[in-house]
Amino acid sequence: MSTEAETLKRQAAARALEYVRSGMKLGLGTGSTAKHFVELLAERVGEGLEVVGVPTSEVTRAQAESLNVPLGTLDEHPVLDLCIDGADEIGPDLTLIKGGGGALLREKIVASAAQQMIVIADASKKVDRLGTFPLPIEVVDFGVAAIRRGIDRAARAAGCEGLLTLRRRPDGHVFVTDQGHLILDAAYHSITDPAALAARLSEVPGVVEHGLFINLASRVILAGAGGVSVIDRA
Numbered sequence: 001m002s003t004e005a006e007t008l009k010r011q012a013a014a015r016a017l018e019y020v021r022s023g024m025k026l027g028l029g030t031g032s033t034a035k036h037f038v039e040l041l042a043e044r045v046g047e048g049l050e051v052v053g054v055p056t057s058e059v060t061r062a063q064a065e066s067l068n069v070p071l072g073t074l075d076e077h078p079v080l081d082l083c084i085d086g087a088d089e090i091g092p093d094l095t096l097i098k099g100g101g102g103a104l105l106r107e108k109i110v111a112s113a114a115q116q117m118i119v120i121a122d123a124s125k126k127v128d129r130l131g132t133f134p135l136p137i138e139v140v141d142f143g144v145a146a147i148r149r150g151i152d153r154a155a156r157a158a159g160c161e162g163l164l165t166l167r168r169r170p171d172g173h174v175f176v177t178d179q180g181h182l183i184l185d186a187a188y189h190s191i192t193d194p195a196a197l198a199a200r201l202s203e204v205p206g207v208v209e210h211g212l213f214i215n216l217a218s219r220v221i222l223a224g225a226g227g228v229s230v231i232d233r234a
């Protein structure tokens with residue numbers, strides 16, 4: 001990723017900090033943009049801001065711990081004030097594709113527990129239609145061939161078709177999520193009805209969660225060449 005893109009992500013993260021108040025319980029997202037947010041949040045904590053973070057992945061937990069951001073669990077804080085996270089694609093109505101970093105399950109649980117979810121991203125993430133980014137689908141490690149067939153059937157019923165690729169780590173080993181599951185990345189290219197696809201996928205036995213986030217993000221902060229813009233869900 002270019003330095004320019006990193007600068008944009010940091011700008012979006014910095015703007016999100018303006019919505020953080022002392023005393024808040026915060027969901028902390030996962031990914032390179034969320035990483036900038038946690039760094040900036042840690043600076044503010046060092047200056048006296050009092051927050052409790054609930055991380056959406058072990059990677060974010062390790063980062064936040066190393067920067068002395070106070071952390072808690074969702075069991076201790078089942079209602080969060082705000083969740084700040086990145087996204088892989090941001091479509092109309094602020095419907096998202098998430099899970100490029102493999103944390104979609106915890107990200108969705110944490111976002112659902114928050115009174116507000118703010119998405120931070122560089123402007124390239126905004127799309128007119130979701131699906132260019134392969135949709136991550138988290139599945140259990142049992143009967144994956146059968147689960148694939150179930151996903152294919154469900155997707156076809158929602159007007160989508162595409163190759164499912166088992167996610168691997170850069171070293172070639174199968175990618176295993178923090179919850180011990182696998183991820184199938186679905187190359188649907190064009191998702192015309194995200195709500196229909198989400199509903200169908202949720203019915204497939206063995207599918208734990210999918211990366212379509214619908215009605216969760218209430219605000220998106222986008223940083224682009226022309227500056228930072230804030231988009232609220234209608």
Ligand SMILES: O=C(CO)[C@H](O)[C@H](O)COP(=O)(O)O
Nearest residue numbers: 031032033086099100101103
């Ligand atoms: O969903 C995610 C992780 O599971 C990330 O939010 C998403 O992949 C965006 O990451 P980045 O900020 O690195 O582009």
